[in-house]
Amino acid sequence: MAENKHENILRAAQKLFAERGYDGTTVPMIAEEAKVGAGTIYRYFENKQKLVNELFRGSVAQFAATLRDGFPEHKDFRDKFRHVFYRLVRYSREQPEAFRFINATVNAYFLDEQSKSDFEGFMDFIERHLDEGKEAGLLRDLPAQAFIAIVYGTIFHLSRMFEDGTLEPADELLAGIEKSCWDAVSAV
Amino acid sequence: MAENKHENILRAAQKLFAERGYDGTTVPMIAEEAKVGAGTIYRYFENKQKLVNELFRGSVAQFAATLRDGFPEHKDFRDKFRHVFYRLVRYSREQPEAFRFINATVNAYFLDEQSKSDFEGFMDFIERHLDEGKEAGLLRDLPAQAFIAIVYGTIFHLSRMFEDGTLEPADELLAGIEKSCWDAVSAV
DNA sequence: AAATCCGGAATGAACGTTCATTCCATTATT
DNA sequence: AATAATGGAATGAACGTTCATTCCGGATTT
Numbered sequence: 001m002a003e004n005k006h007e008n009i010l011r012a013a014q015k016l017f018a019e020r021g022y023d024g025t026t027v028p029m030i031a032e033e034a035k036v037g038a039g040t041i042y043r044y045f046e047n048k049q050k051l052v053n054e055l056f057r058g059s060v061a062q063f064a065a066t067l068r069d070g071f072p073e074h075k076d077f078r079d080k081f082r083h084v085f086y087r088l089v090r091y092s093r094e095q096p097e098a099f100r101f102i103n104a105t106v107n108a109y110f111l112d113e114q115s116k117s118d119f120e121g122f123m124d125f126i127e128r129h130l131d132e133g134k135e136a137g138l139l140r141d142l143p144a145q146a147f148i149a150i151v152y153g154t155i156f157h158l159s160r161m162f163e164d165g166t167l168e169p170a171d172e173l174l175a176g177i178e179k180s181c182w183d184a185v186s187a188v
Numbered sequence: 189m190a191e192n193k194h195e196n197i198l199r200a201a202q203k204l205f206a207e208r209g210y211d212g213t214t215v216p217m218i219a220e221e222a223k224v225g226a227g228t229i230y231r232y233f234e235n236k237q238k239l240v241n242e243l244f245r246g247s248v249a250q251f252a253a254t255l256r257d258g259f260p261e262h263k264d265f266r267d268k269f270r271h272v273f274y275r276l277v278r279y280s281r282e283q284p285e286a287f288r289f290i291n292a293t294v295n296a297y298f299l300d301e302q303s304k305s306d307f308e309g310f311m312d313f314i315e316r317h318l319d320e321g322k323e324a325g326l327l328r329d330l331p332a333q334a335f336i337a338i339v340y341g342t343i344f345h346l347s348r349m350f351e352d353g354t355l356e357p358a359d360e361l362l363a364g365i366e367k368s369c370w371d372a373v374s375a376v
Numbered sequence: 377a378a379a380t381c382c383g384g385a386a387t388g389a390a391c392g393t394t395c396a397t398t399c400c401a402t403t404a405t406t
Numbered sequence: 407a408a409t410a411a412t413g414g415a416a417t418g419a420a421c422g423t424t425c426a427t428t429c430c431g432g433a434t435t436t
Binding site for chain 2: 019020021022023024104107108109140141142143145146148149150152153154155156157158160161164166167173176177180181183184185188
């Protein structure tokens with residue numbers, strides 16, 4: 001029961017931050033959602049800003065783990081690309097609140113330095129993977145950041161559409177978009 | 189000087205909303221940035237929520253105008269696609285605050301119905317244009333929304349990178365990314 | 377032409393409310 | 407019984423908003 005509260009507060013905060021943003025969410029709101037007293041939150045977190053930063057880093061770590069887990073280190077680059085694409089999609093679908101929260105928070109004024117560098121470290125993982133493909137001559141002559149914009153940007157927007165019902169996720173659709181992204185980045 | 193104040197307040201609000209979000213921006217902050225008294229804001233706007241909605245609709249209208257202006261109605265689809273791509277990029281570069289504000293605000297809880305439908309109307313313009321290309325058999329067999337995710341999502345992420353200096357905008361780079369996007373959506 | 381008056385624009389102090397945070401009596405655990 | 411954890415009332419700061427007052431350019435009166 002004890003350690004559960006820490007987790008309950010984080011989950012409640014994640015849900016509310018994803019819905020209403022950091023400043024639009026009050027500490028009493030988080031307390032009610034987590035079914036604890038407002039004061040209890042301060043037994044687990046120094047203040048609201050420490051809470052949001054801890055949540056952010058935890059979400060980024062989980063996100064990074066999702067990508068790294070089962071990474072086909074010894075298969076060819078096409079498989080690695082597919083892996084990253086589908087894991088990005090998987091995370092955005094299985095943890096839509098976390099995904100939305102992360103993306104809404106990346107550039108926020110209340111993120112501390114550690115949170116920012118944690119996220120950069122995660123992005124570096126994607127960038128290194130893309131650089132490898134570039135060196136192998138499989139990708140176009142564009143900076144790795146451009147590929148990130150294409151792949152991550154596409155998936156980010158896609159997840160918005162899945163969430164608000166503009167688009168229905170389906171295996172066939174995802175396969176088609178994965179192919180589109182690959183065609184967008186692969187050398188002609 | 190009179191009508192200027194209305195505009196000064198909107199610009200100040202846009203800057204602050206883009207940086208800190210709606211709830212993270214206080215009315216006195218807007219007043220200071222606009223160099224007016226806090227009470228003056230209420231001579232021009234009924235309340236903070238009306239202000240953010242008026243700002244949103246104005247930004248969307250300007251955004252839509254940027255896309256529609258000079259639209260090559262009588263050229264072929266490839267040119268129209270290029271036009272939309274470059275106008276999206278242009279707006280995100282010339283009005284980075286407005287672009288960021290719009291994207292951060294699209295799904296916000298404080299947007300009223302008119303604001304939401306104004307934005308939908310704008311998206312419909314892009315969707316109709318894509319459907320035309322689909323009917324002509326020039327695009328892949330994917331829903332128009334998927335193309336929007338690819339093109340708009342890419343540009344959205346790109347503009348983030350241009351803003352924070354992760355990536356330098358250059359004609360050659362943009363031409364490469366436009367080509368990538370076209371290859372992602374065009375029939376094989 | 378100078379002095380006075382006028383009305384709306386502008387202001388910022390003040391209001392009631394709500395916020396993040398603290399405090400403490402009560403409850404649960406050891 | 408002692409200690410730790412808890413919830414929610416209490417607190418002061420800060421919020422959005424209001425309003426009594428000031429300001430100021432143009433009309434009116436002298």
